[in-house]
Amino acid sequence: MVRKLKPEEQHWCIDPETGEPIINKGVANVCIDKTTISFIDGYHSKLYYRGYSIEDLAKYSTFEEVAYLLLYGHLPTKKELDDFSGWLKENREIPDEVVDLLFNIPPDIEPMEMLRTAVSYLGNLDPGRHDLSRDGIFRKAIRLIAKMPTIVAYFYRIKTNQDIVEPDPRLTHAENFLYMFHGKMPSKLHAEAMDLSLKLYAEHGMNASTFTTVVIASTLSDYYSAIVGGIGALRGPLHGYANVLAMKQFEEIGSVDKVEKWFKENIETRKKRLMGFGHRVYKSYDPRARIYGEVAKKLADEVGGDVKRIWDIAFKLEEVALKSKLAEKKIFPNTDFYSGLVYMALGIPVDFYCTLFALSRVVGWTAHILEYIENNRIIRPRIFYVGEVDKEYIPIEKRG
Numbered sequence: 001m002v003r004k005l006k007p008e009e010q011h012w013c014i015d016p017e018t019g020e021p022i023i024n025k026g027v028a029n030v031c032i033d034k035t036t037i038s039f040i041d042g043y044h045s046k047l048y049y050r051g052y053s054i055e056d057l058a059k060y061s062t063f064e065e066v067a068y069l070l071l072y073g074h075l076p077t078k079k080e081l082d083d084f085s086g087w088l089k090e091n092r093e094i095p096d097e098v099v100d101l102l103f104n105i106p107p108d109i110e111p112m113e114m115l116r117t118a119v120s121y122l123g124n125l126d127p128g129r130h131d132l133s134r135d136g137i138f139r140k141a142i143r144l145i146a147k148m149p150t151i152v153a154y155f156y157r158i159k160t161n162q163d164i165v166e167p168d169p170r171l172t173h174a175e176n177f178l179y180m181f182h183g184k185m186p187s188k189l190h191a192e193a194m195d196l197s198l199k200l201y202a203e204h205g206m207n208a209s210t211f212t213t214v215v216i217a218s219t220l221s222d223y224y225s226a227i228v229g230g231i232g233a234l235r236g237p238l239h240g241y242a243n244v245l246a247m248k249q250f251e252e253i254g255s256v257d258k259v260e261k262w263f264k265e266n267i268e269t270r271k272k273r274l275m276g277f278g279h280r281v282y283k284s285y286d287p288r289a290r291i292y293g294e295v296a297k298k299l300a301d302e303v304g305g306d307v308k309r310i311w312d313i314a315f316k317l318e319e320v321a322l323k324s325k326l327a328e329k330k331i332f333p334n335t336d337f338y339s340g341l342v343y344m345a346l347g348i349p350v351d352f353y354c355t356l357f358a359l360s361r362v363v364g365w366t367a368h369i370l371e372y373i374e375n376n377r378i379i380r381p382r383i384f385y386v387g388e389v390d391k392e393y394i395p396i397e398k399r400g
């Protein structure tokens with residue numbers, strides 16, 4: 001006899017006091033493990049990597065130092081940093097097979113889709129790809145952190161019919177990326193902005209893409225599969241791709257005088273989501289957005305032109321949004337609101353913005369994979385069944 005389940009038949013989901021199922025839609029506020037990698041105080045605009053505030057790291061460190069800190073758990077000594085930076089430099093070149101792949105990727109494939117494919121292919125070419133030991137993961141992580149910028153820069157050069165520019169081992173991670181991308185040495189201000197972006201995007205707790213990588217790693221699948229999964233999750237408009245869509249939204253508005261009308265029509269009336277606003281964890285201003293905003297302003301003043309026009313729109317939009325119902329609901333700018341402006345000032349086309357996020361977040365993904373599988377338990381949640389059971393199977397020829 002077809003029937004609905006009684007609550008006790010899914011007792012693991014039922015709250016004994018209310019008799020109702022306990023459902024954490026979107027896995028909100030569920031802690032899957034303990035961590036020492038980072039802490040977000042979403043009520044007081046604070047973010048710490050391994051105990052160090054993001055403001056201090058933004059001001060005093062470099063991407064290489066932050067990557068070391070996140071992966072190894074402590075700030076490096078001079079020797080440790082030199083070694084680590086040296087390994088990254090030695091690993092920047094990509095195999096010819098991957099260069100060929102970049103030449104052969106269909107023209108309508110966007111940069112994040114390309115990156116997902118290229119990282120997967122890099123995995124195919126690594127004979128140690130199944131090695132899940134700590135050392136094995138470190139080796140592969142160095143390989144990916146070093147090579148992903150080369151993949152992105154080469155893809156841009158190929159897509160725009162320009163010669164590829166090989167990595168220069170004399171340059172830092174940030175300088176070298178901009179050098180390979182544009183084919184010329186970046187200014188000090190631009191190299192610093194790129195380095196800052198790499199630091200700000202490097203880690204952010206158990207966000208959707210990190211969770212994806214950890215879920216994959218928890219099955220004891222391989223490191224490359226986990227990172228490919230992370231890239232896939234990051235590409236979503238509600239996550240990392242918001243940095244692309246925030247910029248497209250500023251372009252759609254067009255000029256600063258149209259901000260209020262656009263906001264009323266799109267956000268208040270049509271209930272569209274304001275891209276680069278809102279966060280699952282922050283119920284206060286995202287500290288990274290504040291830092292990005294300051295640098296974006298500096299760059300907009302320096303570069304002028306379209307960058308300044310977009311900055312004016314973004315700044316006005318923030319002002320309007322913060323006076324609206326969004327602020328009452330604790331919806332504030334997130335890291336993706338101003339990061340695109342920084343990239344625009346660095347001369348990077350908008351469809352590449354999310355890949356720049358990935359180049360950096362691969363560090364946080366790796367740190368969490370290492371931490372989680374140290375004491376691994378497969379991640380396997382439940383879902384509450386509200387359908388029917390014991391239905392009669394009807395042969396196809398007798399169905400409706």
Ligand code: ACO
Binds near residue numbers: 279331
């Ligand atoms: N614009 C308008 N309304 C919003 C926004 C927004 N950006 N964000 C949340 N809300 C509203 C929702 O409509 C909902 O309203 P309701 O309660 O009246 O139905 C309420 O706030 C809660 O929203 P949820 O979607 O439940 O919040 P959640 O924590 O699940 O989502 C998210 C967080 C996805 C980031 C959301 O704020 C959003 O869509 N933002 C826009 C996309 C974006 O910028 N993403 C980047 C996030 S940062 C990062 O991933 C790097």
